[in-house]
Amino acid sequence: xTAPDDSLETVRSVxxxxxxxxxxxxxxxxxxxxxxxxxxxxxxxxxxxxPQWLLDWRLEAFRQWQTMESPEWAKLKIAPIDYQAAxxxxxxxxxxxxxxxxxxxxxxxxxxxxxxxxxxxxxAGVAVDAVFDSVSVATTFKGKLAELGIIFCSFGEAVREHxxxxxxxxxxxxxxxxxxxxxxxxxxxxxxxxxxxxxGVRCPMELSTYFRIxxxxxxxxxxxxxxxxxGAYVSYLEGCTAPQRDENQLHAAVVELIALEDAEIKYSTxxxxxxxxxxxxxxxxxxxxxxGACRGNRAKISxxxxxxxxxxxxxYPSCLLEGDDTVGEFYSVAITNNLQQADTGTKxxxxxxxxxxxxxxxxxxxxxxxxxxxxxxxVQPRAANARNYTQCDSLLIGDxxxxxxxxxxxxxxxxxxxxxxxxxxxxxxxxxxxxxxxGLSKEDALSLIVNGFCREVLKELPMEFAVEAQKLLAVSLExxxx
Amino acid sequence: xxxxxxxHAKIAEGREILKGIDLAVKAGEVHAIMGPNGSGKxxxxxxxxxxxxxxxxxxxxxxxxxxxxxxxxxxxxxEGVFLAFQYPVEIPGVNNMYxxxxxxxxxxxxxxxxxxxxxxxxxxxxxxxxxxEIGEDLLQRNVNVGFSGGEKKRNxxxxxxxxxxxxxxxxxxxxxxxxxxxxxxxKGVNAQRAPDRAIIMxxxxxxxxxxxxxxxxxxxxxxxxxxxxxxxxATELEKRGYAMLGDAAA
Numbered sequence: 127x128t129a130p131d132d133s134l135e136t137v138r139s140v141x142x143x144x145x146x147x148x149x150x151x152x153x154x155x156x157x158x159x160x161x162x163x164x165x166x167x168x169x170x171x172x173x174x175x176x177p178q179w180l181l182d183w184r185l186e187a188f189r190q191w192q193t194m195e196s197p198e199w200a201k202l203k204i205a206p207i208d209y210q211a212a213x214x215x216x217x218x219x220x221x222x223x224x225x226x227x228x229x230x231x232x233x234x235x236x237x238x239x240x241x242x243x244x245x246x247x248x249x250a251g252v253a254v255d256a257v258f259d260s261v262s263v264a265t266t267f268k269g270k271l272a273e274l275g276i277i278f279c280s281f282g283e284a285v286r287e288h289x290x291x292x293x294x295x296x297x298x299x300x301x302x303x304x305x306x307x308x309x310x311x312x313x314x315x316x317x318x319x320x321x322x323x324x325x326g327v328r329c330p331m332e333l334s335t336y337f338r339i340x341x342x343x344x345x346x347x348x349x350x351x352x353x354x355x356x357g358a359y360v361s362y363l364e365g366c367t368a369p370q371r372d373e374n375q376l377h378a379a380v381v382e383l384i385a386l387e388d389a390e391i392k393y394s395t396x397x398x399x400x401x402x403x404x405x406x407x408x409x410x411x412x413x414x415x416x417x418g419a420c421r422g423n424r425a426k427i428s429x430x431x432x433x434x435x436x437x438x439x440x441x442y443p444s445c446l447l448e449g450d451d452t453v454g455e456f457y458s459v460a461i462t463n464n465l466q467q468a469d470t471g472t473k474x475x476x477x478x479x480x481x482x483x484x485x486x487x488x489x490x491x492x493x494x495x496x497x498x499x500x501x502x503x504x505v506q507p508r509a510a511n512a513r514n515y516t517q518c519d520s521l522l523i524g525d526x527x528x529x530x531x532x533x534x535x536x537x538x539x540x541x542x543x544x545x546x547x548x549x550x551x552x553x554x555x556x557x558x559x560x561x562x563x564x565g566l567s568k569e570d571a572l573s574l575i576v577n578g579f580c581r582e583v584l585k586e587l588p589m590e591f592a593v594e595a596q597k598l599l600a601v602s603l604e605x606x607x608x
Numbered sequence: 609x610x611x612x613x614x615x616h617a618k619i620a621e622g623r624e625i626l627k628g629i630d631l632a633v634k635a636g637e638v639h640a641i642m643g644p645n646g647s648g649k650x651x652x653x654x655x656x657x658x659x660x661x662x663x664x665x666x667x668x669x670x671x672x673x674x675x676x677x678x679x680x681x682x683x684x685x686x687e688g689v690f691l692a693f694q695y696p697v698e699i700p701g702v703n704n705m706y707x708x709x710x711x712x713x714x715x716x717x718x719x720x721x722x723x724x725x726x727x728x729x730x731x732x733x734x735x736x737x738x739x740x741e742i743g744e745d746l747l748q749r750n751v752n753v754g755f756s757g758g759e760k761k762r763n764x765x766x767x768x769x770x771x772x773x774x775x776x777x778x779x780x781x782x783x784x785x786x787x788x789x790x791x792x793x794x795k796g797v798n799a800q801r802a803p804d805r806a807i808i809m810x811x812x813x814x815x816x817x818x819x820x821x822x823x824x825x826x827x828x829x830x831x832x833x834x835x836x837x838x839x840x841x842a843t844e845l846e847k848r849g850y851a852m853l854g855d856a857a858a
Contacts, residue, residue: 559659560697562682564711564767565718574710578701578750
């Protein structure tokens with residue numbers, strides 16, 4: 127069961143053209159030197175052989191970023207980050223021509239993660255645009271998708287091959303100066319994924335990208351842009367893992383979704399970055415801006431996330447319900463164990479009439495983990511008959527963790543109906559004993575109860591992802607009951 | 609099968625509840641343990657099944673030649689000790705059928721048997737459901753969530769039928785049941801009487817014993833077994849009340 131060779135396209139090797147702008151930075155080097163200034167931005171842009179408009183766009187973002195400050199409002203304790211100490215670009219040593227040329231070590235790692243590139247695509251019908259550090263290593267199934275007119279490629283390739291689409295939509299949902307981390311990403315983003323589904327086309331397979339952070343000291347700044355044209359449908363999977371390391375790594379991705387009239391986008395994430403050791407040392411900082419716009423009438427965007435990793439998670443996948451009769455959904459499971467901190471939730475901005483949104487959030491805290499749900503539901507004056515239903519459930523394991531719920535509700539139209547329900551519970555000894563009395567080990571009992579708690583969210587995930595997520599939940603909570 | 613010797617137990621950091629229980633149960637026997645509220649009936653069930661929160665201070669329990677008290681609760685379960693709960697616990701989001709299959713396969717692995725696949729499992733389940741007059745919809749609901757009192761108790765006996773324990777402890781299985789539900793549950797228990805299985809029924813009322821006839825009846829009072837006899841003891845208790853025990857029942 128290997129994918130036919132012709133379906134596996136290779137990404138071109140990193141360009142080594144001479145540098146156009148006359149700056150002194152060594153363009154031959156594999157990584158940008160540590161530090162962040164306009165030259166860094168120019169270096170990255172030149173490395174990627176980008177057009178002038180994109181460089182200008184980045185520089186504008188950088189200038190805005192310089193005037194901004196890291197947000198302080200989240201319930202997170204973040205050690206000061208030295209943005210000048212990190213390197214903002216690193217590429218794999220060689221650009222492979224085919225899978226055969228891919229570093230066997232890398233393939234081995236993929237296999238450990240259960241995602242052998244060579245088989246997974248064929249087995250699961252998933253097209254994989256694998257991002258390894260900052261440059262895409264391999265892109266699969268593009269031919270098949272191309273027959274339907276679907277574009278699925280690395281962001282860099284999209285800039286070269288489909289500049290009009292990129293230029294039209296880039297920053298149209300998350301503007302450069304949206305927030306501190308989005309501005310940083312806009313200035314220095316390395317690569318990422320791009321997908322466009324043409325009018326009326328239903329994407330026949332789940333599009334999938336696996337992110338990994340690998341090169342030491344290089345923060346990752348992925349940029350994802352998905353567009354579902356009128357009446358199109360696409361389901362996108364994002365999953366990530368990272369190897370252990372000692373230094374905190376900053377990850378500030380931006381994801382923009384655009385759903386036009388009658389289009390539907392389903393975006394699923396299983397996030398399992400290194401959370402740090404039991405003392406909280408060495409975990410990933412995950413500061414992500416994800417937002418989708420239901421730009422046409424009857425458009426629908428659905429976010430599902432299972433967040434088990436990272437030392438710190440700062441993430442609010444949101445929906446702008448611009449059209450009439452639009453639908454936004456947010457299903458989330460967030461686990462914090464040991465010293466992990468998560469401040470996550472969503473924003474549902476109702477602009478269109480009869481727009482509706484659903485928020486189901488399940489927070490699980492164990493060890494000394496701190497888990498905050500932060501969500502905004504805003505109904506603007508035009509959004510007559512807007513509906514929102516929010517359910518926030520928190521589950522506590524042990525007595526040293528914390529769960530917090532911070533809902534913001536702003537309603538400016540009297541016909542709107544907004545519901546908010548919240549519960550906090552502890553896994554009871556009675557539940558554990560009941561399961562054990564039926565023969566389940568303590569670990570299996572915990573996993574069963576936690577999976578039950580998360581059921582409403584897990585059932586929103588595509589099948590194979592749901593299985594992976596269930597295993598992750600169990601692994602993430604290992605050792606959390608005595 | 610089960611030999612309890614001079615068993616003393618207390619609530620962790622609390623008072624002593626069991627004050628020297630002696631009881632021997634052979635395979636194939638049905639024992640009823642009766643007694644007034646607060647006599648230690650449920651504590652005995654808890655201690656035998658390994659429920660947390662109790663501390664054994666003295667005595668021993670031997671089960672099939674093993675030191676039962678040395679085993680963790682889940683190990684006891686896999687060795688064939690089953691407790692039908694007085695208050696079955698709700699587990700939101702967990703499908704009843706999924707739960708039962710996980711439990712059954714955990715026990716089967718212990719016995720060196722292969723896991724049942726979904727088809728085999730369903731076949732076994734359907735046969736037992738019919739016996740207990742349980743609708744299949746019960747399987748699709750979450751474990752005990754929104755079950756009526758009768759449904760919860762029937763579900764316990766259904767789990768017992770599926771798990772085929774060697775030693776079944778029924779803790780106040782009759783409480784909260786109307787007469788029809790009691791009849792169905794009793795029928796289910798009677799169907800599971802077997803030469804290689806022992807059953808200990810813990811009950812406050814004699815009426816359960818009209819449906820499930822015990823071989824032995826014991827009266828627990830003040831943390832000790834104060835009387836033992838055959839079924840006629842239960843009848844006498846019913847007539848005269850626990851007051852016949854005198855001061856020990858107070």
